Amino acid sequence: MPNRDRILSRVRSALGRSSGQAIPALPPPRLVIPTWSSEERIRRLQENFRGETFVAVDSDEARDFVASKAQGLAAVASNSSVLRDIGVSGLPNVQSGFVNRDELRSACIAAGVGISSASYAIADPGALVVLAGAEEERLISLAPPRHIAVVPADRVLTSLDEFFTVVPDPALESSSMVLIGGPSRTGDIEMTLTLGVHGPREVYVVIV
Amino acid sequence: MATAFQQQIHVALSDLKLQRTIQSATARFGEKRREVISPDVLPEYQELRDHASRLKKHTLDHLDYYLEMLEARVQERGGHVVWCSDAAAAVEAVVAIAREHGVKLAVKSKSMVTEEIHLNEALERNNIEPVETDLGEYIQQLARERPFHIVAPALHKSRADVADLFVDKLGVERTEEPEELTQIARLILREKFLSADMGISGANFVVAESGAVVLVENEGNIRMTTSAPRVHVAVTGIEKLIPRAADLAVFLKLLGRSGSGQPITSYTSFLSGPRREGEINGPDEFYLLLVDNGRTKVLADAEKRETLHCIRCGACSNVCPVYRRIGGHTYPGTYSGPIGAILTPQFAGLGHEPELPFASSLCGACGEVCPVKIDIPRMLLALRRDIKRGEAREKRWPIEKLAFQGWSWVMRHPWVFERAGLLAQVFLPPQGGDAWIRKGPGPLQAWTATRDFPPRAPRSFRRLWRERTGKFYKEPAA
Numbered sequence: 001m002p003n004r005d006r007i008l009s010r011v012r013s014a015l016g017r018s019s020g021q022a023i024p025a026l027p028p029p030r031l032v033i034p035t036w037s038s039e040e041r042i043r044r045l046q047e048n049f050r051g052e053t054f055v056a057v058d059s060d061e062a063r064d065f066v067a068s069k070a071q072g073l074a075a076v077a078s079n080s081s082v083l084r085d086i087g088v089s090g091l092p093n094v095q096s097g098f099v100n101r102d103e104l105r106s107a108c109i110a111a112g113v114g115i116s117s118a119s120y121a122i123a124d125p126g127a128l129v130v131l132a133g134a135e136e137e138r139l140i141s142l143a144p145p146r147h148i149a150v151v152p153a154d155r156v157l158t159s160l161d162e163f164f165t166v167v168p169d170p171a172l173e174s175s176s177m178v179l180i181g182g183p184s185r186t187g188d189i190e191m192t193l194t195l196g197v198h199g200p201r202e203v204y205v206v207i208v
Numbered sequence: 209m210a211t212a213f214q215q216q217i218h219v220a221l222s223d224l225k226l227q228r229t230i231q232s233a234t235a236r237f238g239e240k241r242r243e244v245i246s247p248d249v250l251p252e253y254q255e256l257r258d259h260a261s262r263l264k265k266h267t268l269d270h271l272d273y274y275l276e277m278l279e280a281r282v283q284e285r286g287g288h289v290v291w292c293s294d295a296a297a298a299v300e301a302v303v304a305i306a307r308e309h310g311v312k313l314a315v316k317s318k319s320m321v322t323e324e325i326h327l328n329e330a331l332e333r334n335n336i337e338p339v340e341t342d343l344g345e346y347i348q349q350l351a352r353e354r355p356f357h358i359v360a361p362a363l364h365k366s367r368a369d370v371a372d373l374f375v376d377k378l379g380v381e382r383t384e385e386p387e388e389l390t391q392i393a394r395l396i397l398r399e400k401f402l403s404a405d406m407g408i409s410g411a412n413f414v415v416a417e418s419g420a421v422v423l424v425e426n427e428g429n430i431r432m433t434t435s436a437p438r439v440h441v442a443v444t445g446i447e448k449l450i451p452r453a454a455d456l457a458v459f460l461k462l463l464g465r466s467g468s469g470q471p472i473t474s475y476t477s478f479l480s481g482p483r484r485e486g487e488i489n490g491p492d493e494f495y496l497l498l499v500d501n502g503r504t505k506v507l508a509d510a511e512k513r514e515t516l517h518c519i520r521c522g523a524c525s526n527v528c529p530v531y532r533r534i535g536g537h538t539y540p541g542t543y544s545g546p547i548g549a550i551l552t553p554q555f556a557g558l559g560h561e562p563e564l565p566f567a568s569s570l571c572g573a574c575g576e577v578c579p580v581k582i583d584i585p586r587m588l589l590a591l592r593r594d595i596k597r598g599e600a601r602e603k604r605w606p607i608e609k610l611a612f613q614g615w616s617w618v619m620r621h622p623w624v625f626e627r628a629g630l631l632a633q634v635f636l637p638p639q640g641g642d643a644w645i646r647k648g649p650g651p652l653q654a655w656t657a658t659r660d661f662p663p664r665a666p667r668s669f670r671r672l673w674r675e676r677t678g679k680f681y682k683e684p685a686a
Binding site for chain 1: 233236252256259266269270271272273275276281285290291292293297341342343344347360361362363365366367370386387389390391393394397398401402415417418419420426427428429431432434435436446451452453454455456457458460461468470471472473474475476477478479480481482483484485486487488489490498500504505507508
């Protein structure tokens with residue numbers, strides 16, 4: 001018997017079920033959403049996120065902040081329209097618009113800073129949501145030692161519960177979603193906190 | 209004669225450096241966990257545990273349904289599902305995938321199930337180099353040791369140990385700075401990520417409705433493993449399924465807090481199939497290996513099915529007075545700590561590790577901290593019962609059963625108990641001071657081999673009680 005049928009028949013006989021048997025309805029997911037104002041959400045994000053946060057009043061301020069953190073460094077930016085709109089993609093030291101895998105990889109490895117957008121930010125627990133796709137390559141928020149993420153203020157959600165209400169199935173949006181809670185870290189040697197293991201040691205969130 | 213397990217216990221107990229390391233690391237984990245689940249920061253903690261436990265039960269009770277749903281969804285998104293009934297089938301499948309794609313080098317992220325099926329050894333035999341990329345696992349791989357702790361594989365190694373290992377195996381200049389040691393690993397492993405042909409991961413959760421694997425980490429090595437190479441192979445036990453992505457709202461709140469004391473870890477990846485149109489980087493192929501390897505046996509035992517709820521957070525080890533003394537390497541099998549004591553005998557068969565469920569004081573701490581409410585103490589008792597029942601008749605000692613029946617009767621009759629205590633004075637004269645009894649008579653030596661019996665108190669508790677309250681304990685009517 002092929003492995004598939006063998007395992008399924010073992011499972012069914014263990015459970016006393018038959019093939020195609022219906023299951024009782026599953027209760028709805030437990031999603032409890034707090035009612036926090038926009039200010040409250042941003043305040044909590046700043047408090048909870050284990051990286052630095054910056055609130056920009058407009059696109060220019062956001063771009064200037066990104067420019068200051070990318071100054072003197074080779075930078076790679078994603079193809080995100082958010083970055084294009086605020087003018088980050090046009091900064092002189094920023095490489096963007098990759099179409100080739102090898103070029104993207106070597107640029108990300110050589111870069112001192114990676115600039116991406118985040119589809120959402122979550123106030124509690126403090127996290128960014130980055131969905132990979134034509135606008136966001138996975139390596140940009142991962143390979144360079146510094147990561148700057150730009151997120152529109154109206155995309156700051158209260159909680160994981162609200163996120164899964166807004167995006168009930170991330171698989172419909174992207175092949176790869178990542179929740180980023182802060183810099184890459186480890187405690188594997190004597191439980192000593194060390195940053196920047198395989199991902200960035202510094203993470204900045206710019207809220208526009 | 210002492211068994212191998214008992215000998216290992218003595219080795220661990222007499223290693224003072226090891227004792228200090230385990231005690232302090234597990235205490236830190238315990239403190240951090242308590243901070244982030246305390247009622248003022250997470251008032252809904254108990255409700256989340258109930259919910260998580262119910263979700264796991266529902267999924268396991270209808271596992272065939274969710275497995276078929278998962279398979280369909282993975283295939284819809286261009287992934288492949290490979291069913292593996294045992295360890296041999298699983299390693300064979302990984303080797304076959306590696307051959308098909310001409311893989312010479314495979315990067316791996318931490319995965320208990322790949323330890324369980326001894327994947328690395330099999331890959332090496334087939335001339336495929338497996339490289340562990342979690343820092344703790346990398347250290348363990350260099351030392352050729354298995355993980356010491358489910359969450360912190362190299363918990364028992366000091367910075368000097370790691371420094372020696374790096375000098376010896378990597379030929380680097382000696383440093384004991386964790387920061388510098390980590391950077392050495394970063395540089396070496398980055399090369400591996402970029403040149404590897406295949407990335408192998410485990411899965412913390414597998415979402416049936418989404419056809420996705422969920423991976424929780426802090427270092428970024430899992431993100432590298434699953435996005436740099438052309439092929440991603442995720443290996444998972446069939447018990448890791450959850451119905452919907454939205455159920456993660458419950459599980460993610462529990463896993464990080466219980467495992468490492470974090471409200472959320474640095475990275476939580478939700479991966480559904482190979483890269484899609486428009487993405488220029490990311491795997492071209494995605495394989496999901498569904499491994500049984502003894503899990504359906506546990507599933508068939510309704511009494512102990514909840515063993516499969518485990519989300520491998522390691523919280524039970526951190527609070528276990530036995531794990532905290534004997535450490536992870538003393539446990540036979542892949543899984544250590546209280547969960548290992550109930551998983552290993554069920555996976556391997558009761559006859560294989562009959563001592564494990566007895567390696568517990570039944571203090572109940574493991575059950576209390578389990579985020580998915582596995583009643584580990586009850587499972588331990590049930591396994592003890594099954595093991596005793598299964599023992600060959602000639603190994604049983606009929607007098608033992610009789611003795612315990614007698615003991616049980618005495619304990620239920622206070623009047624008899626007190627008279628028995630008086631009788632015991634004949635055998636146990638008061639010796640004063642620290643006169644603990646270190647060697648019991650006859651068969652009781654088995655008991656005193658690992659414990660001391662306290663000397664008889666000059667006056668019994670019952671006598672003191674009567675003297676202070678003037679009351680007699682009344683024996684309940686029979």
